[in-house]
Amino acid sequence: MKVLGLVFLIVAVAYAKHEQFRGWKSLYLKPTSQEQLKLIGALADAYEVDIISHPILEREGVVLVKPQHLDGFVGALEEQDVSYRVHANDVKAKNETRARSGRQLPYDNYQDLEVIDAYLDDIAARYPNLVTLVEPATTFEGRPIKYLKISTTNFQDTSKPVIFIDGGIHSREWISPPTVTWAIKKLVEDNRFWRKTRSTDQHSLSYLCPGVDGNRNYDFAWNTVGTSSNPCTDTYGGSRYGASGAAEDYAHSVGVPLSYTYELPGLSWGFEGFHLNPRYIEQVCIETWEGIVVGARRAGDLFVPLP
Structure with missing residues (x-):
């Protein structure tokens, strides 16, 4: 199976800069x-x-x-x-549950963006016949967007579907990026497989309060329940749906026909909101991987190769 493992780590303020929460x-x-x-x-x-x-x-x-x-x-x-x-x-002290360095990603802690980027670089260097590192663009704030293309045939075999995996859309949901890097680990190493965005919106206050909530900027039931019309709130749904761009734009541009989203554990499962206790990271990754496998098999069943 050919797999495109895409890691859009849109994890700006809340994920990397919590010194302000002291x-x-x-x-x-x-x-x-x-x-x-x-x-x-x-x-x-x-x-x-x-x-x-x-x-x-x-x-x-x-x-x-x-x-x-x-x-x-x-x-x-x-x-x-x-x-x-x-x-x-002390919110800052509670948030200090992230690994600081290392190319091999442990799953007993959360990782900084630079650690994950280093892991992507290292995977591509160690498995050049299987993995290609791509930097097609930069984020709104100028950070490089990296993703991995994983294929045993360098995408030459068009009889197999391409699977696109996207994680870290919601910058407060720290459990999302580990599930994607776990999928990379399973595919490659095991030989198998800010809450808001940072862009400015059309609203007149967007340059003072940039970004929209990526979880609330889709065209289904847009701007209805649980969202705000105030661009300075964290649940701002945008002046229009699709304003956040990024993953949705890419998926549309390449014609992704089948998509699904995982709801990962949080407060309703009895844990601590967005800050899932690190001891659950590996178990969540294992369970999510099983879901990815089922989804991939279904995509394969439905796939019709181009003539």
């Missing part, structure tokens, strides 16, 4: 009425609170609070009898 606290909030739910939204705007996972009635959400706003925000919650508890006393 002294921040994260809190669980659990509203018990619609009034409390609306109050949380209003307080989030008033105190510049970053909602990591939205609370709903009788289910906790997680928010980040700046140190200068903590007393005011907590005081307002207590005044309105909104249930809360501490998720992390």
Whole structure:
């Protein structure tokens, strides 16, 4: 099987630069009425609170609070009898669960972008007959976009489908990139197989608050539930769908006929929101790989080679 393993690691601010979170606290909030739910939204705007996972009635959400706003925000919650508890006393310290260096990627920790890039470089150098490293363009901020082409025939055998794997669209979902590098590991080494974007939108405030939420910028049910029209929020859906470009544009340009998306573990599975405990990384990668195998087999069943 020919496989194109594409790693679009759009992981700018939230993934690589969390020094700014020193002294921040994260809190669980659990509203018990619609009034409390609306109050949380209003307080989030008033105190510049970053909602990591939205609370709903009788289910906790997680928010980040700046140190200068903590007393005011907590005081307002207590005044309105909104249930809360501490998720992390120091967000920066909690985020320090990433590996620092090394070409072989361990799966007991999260990796910096430069570590993943070094891994891609190393894989291409060690397996030149199987892997080709491609840098077709740069991101909006000028970073090189890298992906690997993996094929035993250098894509000369047109009787087999090409499979395109894309990870890291949502910059807060740290578990996504490891599932893609795990797929590379399985294919090559085992001989098998910021929440927002960084681009400016058409909105007049986009140069002050760049990017759109890549998870909320598709044409299906665009700008409906769980999204914001304010470009300075993390759930901004864009002035139009497709504004984030990148992966969707590439998929359209090469005529991808079949696609599916994985919903990886998060808060609803009982873990800690976007920051999945590192001890689960390898298990998530193993389970996701099994899904990739099933999807690849189905693509092969449906594939009709060009005459």
